Amino acid sequence: MIRAIAIDDEPKAIQVIEHHASRIIDLDLISSFHNSEDALFFLKQNPVDLIFLDINMPHLSGLELLEKLQLKPHVIFTTAYTEFAIESYNYSAIDYLLKPFEFDRFQIAVNKVEQRINSKKQLHTFFFIKDGFKKIRIEYDAILFIKGSGNYLDITTKNRVFSPRMTFVEIIKKLPSSQFIRVHQSYLVNIANIDKIENNQVCMESNKIPISNNYKELFFKRLNF
Structure with a gap:
């Protein structure tokens, strides 16, 4: 889409x-x-x-x-x-x-x-982040959600959490907009890994991501709600 x-x-x-x-x-x-x-x-x-x-x-x-x-x-x-x-x-x-x-x-x-x-x-189903002196490959499909805080991110995947020094603008450039959507000023979620939505929260495994009023309309429209 x-x-x-x-x-x-x-x-x-x-x-x-x-x-x-x-x-x-x-x-x-x-x-x-x-x-x-x-x-x-x-x-x-x-x-x-x-x-x-x-x-x-x-x-x-x-x-x-x-x-x-x-x-x-x-x-x-x-x-x-x-x-x-x-x-x-x-x-x-x-x-x-x-x-x-x-x-x-x-x-x-x-x-x-x-x-x-x-x-x-x-050509691209993944991207790389810096982790000290290493570069780590992260598959798009493995990501559950991303939380931003200033110049740092918490990228939560199915196996672990990565915390690179990177801004929201920088990570958005690396991600396909068809697969990821912003639900809050501080959160991006992978649509493919959403388990359910309840009480204005996106549920992904044991995680609950808040859906803010500023992003609610676009989010639900994207999901055809």
């Missing part, structure tokens, strides 16, 4: 993207924004796989927004201006949709993103 957001200051443009996205099973458009500032705040807390991004917007353009992001998702530009096409590829854009665009053209662009994501998944 591709997790995406749309950013465009034109309400009709957002409606078109939402309509097209609703027709693609493997695309989850989790939110839409009419200004870049709100989207930027959201993205700093909620990594996504893809942004449908207008370029020419007031206050903060689409290109300026990308420059402010540490963790850059895949981007499909959606704009009425052809003159930005060449510049957009300096930002590693997957595709450039010129308004107005039909569903077939929209689907082609999304398919390109899916192919890019799948190719990366085939």
Whole structure:
């Protein structure tokens, strides 16, 4: 499932993207924004796989927004201006949709993103962390949850807990957003290893992870609750 957001200051443009996205099973458009500032705040807390991004917007353009992001998702530009096409590829854009665009053209662009994501998944099922003078390999599937505290993490796996010096932003870059989701300011959980959810807590083996109000709506939407 591709997790995406749309950013465009034109309400009709957002409606078109939402309509097209609703027709693609493997695309989850989790939110839409009419200004870049709100989207930027959201993205700093909620990594996504893809942004449908207008370029020419007031206050903060689409290109300026990308420059402010540490963790850059895949981007499909959606704009009425052809003159930005060449510049957009300096930002590693997957595709450039010129308004107005039909569903077939929209689907082609999304398919390109899916192919890019799948190719990366085939290459990586793990990452490395530093442990003193050693580097330890951790499989994605082995992780239950991750707790952040300042510049350190507690990575709880099925067998043990690792505590590397690493920030939340750094670990999010290493993890597939299709498998991991934030449920609290301090917690990421592996969706595949959730046993049950009760009393606003994620239960994973003997662990209970709190679900905060700030992340509850997105979390349950992701699980189709």
